[in-house]
Amino acid sequence: MELELRHFRIICTVAEAGSITKAASALGLAQPALTAQLHRIERTLGGPLFDRDRRGVRPTPLGELVLSRARLLLPAVSTLKEEAARLANATHPGATPARLRLGSANGHVLGGLVHQLNTSLPGLRITTHVSWSADELAAMVAECRLDFTLAGVCGDAQPPAQPGLHWRTLATDPVFVLLSDDHPLAGAQEVDLADLADENWGATPGDGCFGDCFAAACARAGFSPRSLYETDVTSCIDLVESGDAVVLCQPMFRRMPGVRAVPIAGNPLRWRNLLGWHPEAPAAGFAARLLELARAAYRDVTARSPRYAAFLRENPEFGVPDATPVV
Template sequence: MNLELRHLKVVCAIAETGSVTKAASTLGLAQPALTAQLQRIERTLGGPLFERDRRGARPTALGELVLARARVLLPAMKGLQDEAARLAGAVDAPRRYRFGGVNSPILGRLVHRLAAEQPQAQITTYASWSVDELAQLVAGGRLDFALAGVCGDSTPPTESGLGWREVAVDPVGVLLPERHPMAGRDEVGLVDLGREQWVAAPGDGCFGDCFAAACARAGFTPRKVFETDIRAGFDLVEAGVAVALCQATFRPVAGLVTRRLAGSPLRWRLMLGWHPDSPAADVADLVLEAAVASYTDSLAAHPDYQAWLTRNPEFGVRLPAPVPPIPGTGVRTA
């Protein structure tokens, strides 16, 4: 048997988890199958890689040697794959735009605008609830741009070397059924919703923590939070089971109303991210301009909010504000 990278991943998984059983679960394999694979690897390398007993699996001297090499080879191969993907993207024609979005309110408008301006362009989209996943896909050359939101002044993930620019910032509102006692107000105090149940979309961002902190400042702890997709969230709100936080430019839905939270205790910044060394960087300014225009177009369905923005210039489209350089890398994110 020839040793392959997948075999090195097996050895690393066992070492990191300290157990063949745990490694099998992590790799999505049956424990007997992983044990048999480890035995084949050990035969190929000429000796046992782990000492195994009831306390788990610990690397032998040979195992330590293999692990030391694997921890160099595996990241190097990952880097090669990422660079190759970015280089391949550089020679593609016609122009390609691959977008990833996390519950983005403007992705559809952005795709429509770019398709109208560049009919020959190849445009694809990918949806995920995870900002981290999208950042990794962009860093790996599998996506060109990520559209994601962050709470308040938080910074999107920069560990993968991505640069981020702000498209717009909005106050977070609340989605209520039309028959709700507070549906007739222009604004609703967060404290007035202290007895409500809530709907939340899944995700790995900081918004849940920001929401909990805002509720604490208002003097209450939120009751039950239902984590669900958007369609089911509509149903829960319409049925009067819960209320939902929503973006100010949320598309109107029959039977539901969007109301601002008094004092704007929560803010949502829509961000566009890309890798500065990718071909996407060459058109990033163009895409950012199209994203801002798409956001502006979305305001047409919300004349009251448009008027509110004129009185509150700290919201909406603001002057460009690059995210600071990534410490220790020299990479500027704008």
């Protein structure tokens, strides 16, 4: 029998589990099948790899030798696969990859971007992964588990701290506040943050400094927020409709019965929408095209919100920038 990587994984799993029964469960095998497999491996290597007794299994001297090699070999092969994935199908600038794996944090562009890709490149295979954590998504890009990710940062904050990634700004938005139609300020063109000092607050979760920036904006307005509930979008809307909170929201929030998004005077909170990728990833050559499509998706989303489209015309510092450097 020729030894394969799976055999070395079996040896490592048995050693880590300390018993054949636990190792079989971890590997998804029946115990007799694992025992038979281990016997074949031992015959190939010329001797027993483990001493067995009622307390479990312990590596023999031969087992220690094989384990030391396996613990070097398996990570090396894993690293080789990651590097090969970056290079085997590397695309030239502008070339269209065969597949695209997109990540997105809490944002409003992903659906429109998928539509843009399906319309422009109907043969492209697209998969998506959504997380509240921009740091998690950046790590997945760095590990070549995603090709690109959409993420956001508060104000002028740095992108997720994942070395080697490139980031471009899609657009910058102010943060609005979502009010019930029954709220006394619901009909205002904009609201002063100070006029909401007695409210409870809600927002969708995420990492980064947004909570601190919100608290700082409230302090500048002369108050400390009573609370900041972090919950999903549906629960945020429920909190607004019931009058239990006002919610920090994206300005292109679609008009829904019972609630409305209203600008905050002076735009004290800003959100920078980013596209991130690894420059050595197979799909890196598609970055410029994807950025163009993501910005087109953003423009489509804002066009469906006449109030925010009018806001952007009056506040040209927001929206899609004219030019953005790689970060």
